[in-house]
Amino acid sequence: MSIQHHPSEELLTAFAAGTLDRGQHIAAATHLGHCPACRGWVKSVENVGGAVLAELPPAPMAPDALSRIAPRLAEAPHQSASRRDGDSLPDVPGLPAFVRALPAEPWVWVAPSLHVRRIELGGTSPTRVFLLKSGPGTKLLPHTHTGFELTCVLTGSFTHDNRRYAVGDFDMGTPEDEHEIEIGTDEACISLVAMQGTLRLKGVFGRLLQPLISF
Amino acid sequence: MGLAMAGEPVTPQEWSQCLSAVATHQDRAAFARLFEYFAPRVKTFMRRSGADDAAAEELAQETLLMVWRKAAQFDPATAGAGAWIFTIARNLRVDALRRERGVSARAGDIDAEFLIDGAPTPDAVLAGQQADARVRAALKELSAEQKRVIELSFYQERAHGDIAAVLGIPLGTVKSRLRLAMSKLRILLDDLS
Numbered sequence A: 001m002s003i004q005h006h007p008s009e010e011l012l013t014a015f016a017a018g019t020l021d022r023g024q025h026i027a028a029a030t031h032l033g034h035c036p037a038c039r040g041w042v043k044s045v046e047n048v049g050g051a052v053l054a055e056l057p058p059a060p061m062a063p064d065a066l067s068r069i070a071p072r073l074a075e076a077p078h079q080s081a082s083r084r085d086g087d088s089l090p091d092v093p094g095l096p097a098f099v100r101a102l103p104a105e106p107w108v109w110v111a112p113s114l115h116v117r118r119i120e121l122g123g124t125s126p127t128r129v130f131l132l133k134s135g136p137g138t139k140l141l142p143h144t145h146t147g148f149e150l151t152c153v154l155t156g157s158f159t160h161d162n163r164r165y166a167v168g169d170f171d172m173g174t175p176e177d178e179h180e181i182e183i184g185t186d187e188a189c190i191s192l193v194a195m196q197g198t199l200r201l202k203g204v205f206g207r208l209l210q211p212l213i214s215f
Numbered sequence B: 001m002g003l004a005m006a007g008e009p010v011t012p013q014e015w016s017q018c019l020s021a022v023a024t025h026q027d028r029a030a031f032a033r034l035f036e037y038f039a040p041r042v043k044t045f046m047r048r049s050g051a052d053d054a055a056a057e058e059l060a061q062e063t064l065l066m067v068w069r070k071a072a073q074f075d076p077a078t079a080g081a082g083a084w085i086f087t088i089a090r091n092l093r094v095d096a097l098r099r100e101r102g103v104s105a106r107a108g109d110i111d112a113e114f115l116i117d118g119a120p121t122p123d124a125v126l127a128g129q130q131a132d133a134r135v136r137a138a139l140k141e142l143s144a145e146q147k148r149v150i151e152l153s154f155y156q157e158r159a160h161g162d163i164a165a166v167l168g169i170p171l172g173t174v175k176s177r178l179r180l181a182m183s184k185l186r187i188l189l190d191d192l193s
């Protein structure tokens, strides 16, 4: 099955340029692991980066710049290879290796058929990254959010505004959207979500649940 | 030394040759030529990304030091030399920014974050030097302003704001022009493939 929904060119360009914040970077990297076409575009942007770099006007370096690093050329490169990255998410398929190596909290129940699992970025990233697991056929409450929300499907599928998102598909939610999401009936859906701002649920029931999802 | 160092290597072929010489026999003259050409340009890249003069100079030195250490990983079949050096500079910039914000990163962390597993892309990715040539050809088709705007996409948001101020146009205009320029570039790259 091929991927139908991709990140915007802008987001992929920012990925290749290295200007995304860490949470957005993780969401984009997760999609890239699934999508050869987007990997191709990232490669192209890196090539553009090379051409841009090569054509920049030079800024004068100190006259002894090269001789100052000369002693370090003889040093053996630092081997960081001995470090072993753990896998804190062995039960979740489709994540890049560096995401697996990040500490993750256990699954937490937030609502019937709905669990979240937070991935720790260990810093002050404005973006929160978590996994969302919903049982087959679950209807998520209509919600809006105050910032962007990037989602990449890891297992199963969901439908959002009549568009179906399956494994590898990337959903870019903007604050204006009102999200009504229905999980595919075949199997549980696990997605990686990178979110800025807060989630707002609609309706009385939503307001009751709000404290539970403000993790 | 001597004649070999007299001129800057200016073509992607020469950069690749210098990188191979560094990789295969730690050729310091070849490294010096790469340093002469790239260190001052990486410094400009860092300056425009918001680093002050001293930090930009240090990042340029670190970038070239990484070029020396990692030269054996350079594969001319999959990457152009310029693009490869760009990714090293980019990763060091991300690392520096993270440290600035007090997030500790281990050596190699950032590289791992840009390492995407997965089968190589089908026809979308060309061999390194071919890709270099194609990108250069595509960039030539863009207007000076479009090229400028594409250059901007390689810097952080705050730098976008600075350059919007320099150009005397609103930040939103910088962004929409950037979007247009990238779409045009994508069409050009697709046509050339």
Ligand SMILES: [Zn+2]
Residues within 6 Å of the ligand: A003, A005, A006, A007, A031, A035, A037, A038, A039
């Ligand atoms: Zn894609």
